[in-house]
Amino acid sequence: MSAQVARAPSPQPPILLREIVGSIAILTLNRPEARNSLSEAMIGHLHASVNAIAEDKRIRGAVIAANGPAFCAGHDLKELSGRRADPDRGRAYFAQIMTACSAMMQAIVRLPKPVVAAVQGVATAAGCQLVASCDLAIASDAASFATPGVDIGLFCSTPMVALSRNVPRKQAMEMLLTGEPISATRAREIGLINRVVPAGTERDAAIALANQVALKSAYTVKLGKEAFYRQAEMSLADAYRYAAEVMTENMMARDAEEGIGAFIEKRTPTWRDE
Secondary structure, three states: OOOOOOOOOOOOOOOEEEEEEOOEEEEEEOOHHHOOOEOHHHHHHHHHHHHHHHHOOOOOEEEEEEOOOEEEOOEOHHHHHHHHHOOOOOHHHHHHHHHHHHHHHHHHHHOOOOEEEEEOOEEEOHHHHHHHHOOEEEEEOOOEEEOHHHHHOOOOHHHHHHHHOOOOHHHHHHHHHHOOOEEHHHHHHHOOOOEEEOOOOHHHHHHHHHHHHHOOOHHHHHHHHHHHHHHOOOOHHHHHHHHHHHHHHHHOOHHHHHHHHHHHHOOOOOOOOO
16 A cells, blocks of 8 residues: 655635735735635734835835625624633733724825725625725725624624715714615715726726826825825814915925926926925
């Protein structure tokens, strides 16, 4: 009888794929068998990748996409439920995951470069939160969006933060209280996404949109993105006071001087990103 030859296990594909197309970084969620749910590892990889993009001067924008039929089904409920056996029934682990996920979402908002979501399928719960946390979003006409936690006794409280900062209050509450999915067309109507495109073209459309922004001064985009999110949390008077300070600072920048001069002289500006 011939001896059995032990076979090494096949290497698992990375759960987050990274590539650079021109000056755009593309992060692709790659857990299609788990509907690209945000496991502890996925959250960590996303956060680390966003931080790396912030430090890489070659990169002027980012696209977050996904493989498989689902964009992202939210938190990995199997992973979370597996900690019910902990002495504290999982409380410490749940707090750790929610804090880590919230920090990752905020890293996207704080990234001084535009982030575009390319949504090819369903985006639910924290997956919907991920779309809402991106600066811009392109969706396939086959995509849908939902915050269905209420259906399993788990209100989408952390997704609510990003959702309520993207869409009007009544529409956000309807999604949160009913858990019912909305189409890409409806998501565009309420302001959750920017554009709906034919299925299969959403990634290219997202890259094109990111490239459109990448043609601008990186300094100006960084300044403007930070100001946009900061003023949104202020009173009207404070927002105007802060925005006036930002505009003054912006006027002193070399790229503003160049851009205004180019406009007056009817020529294409040459950015130095400063």
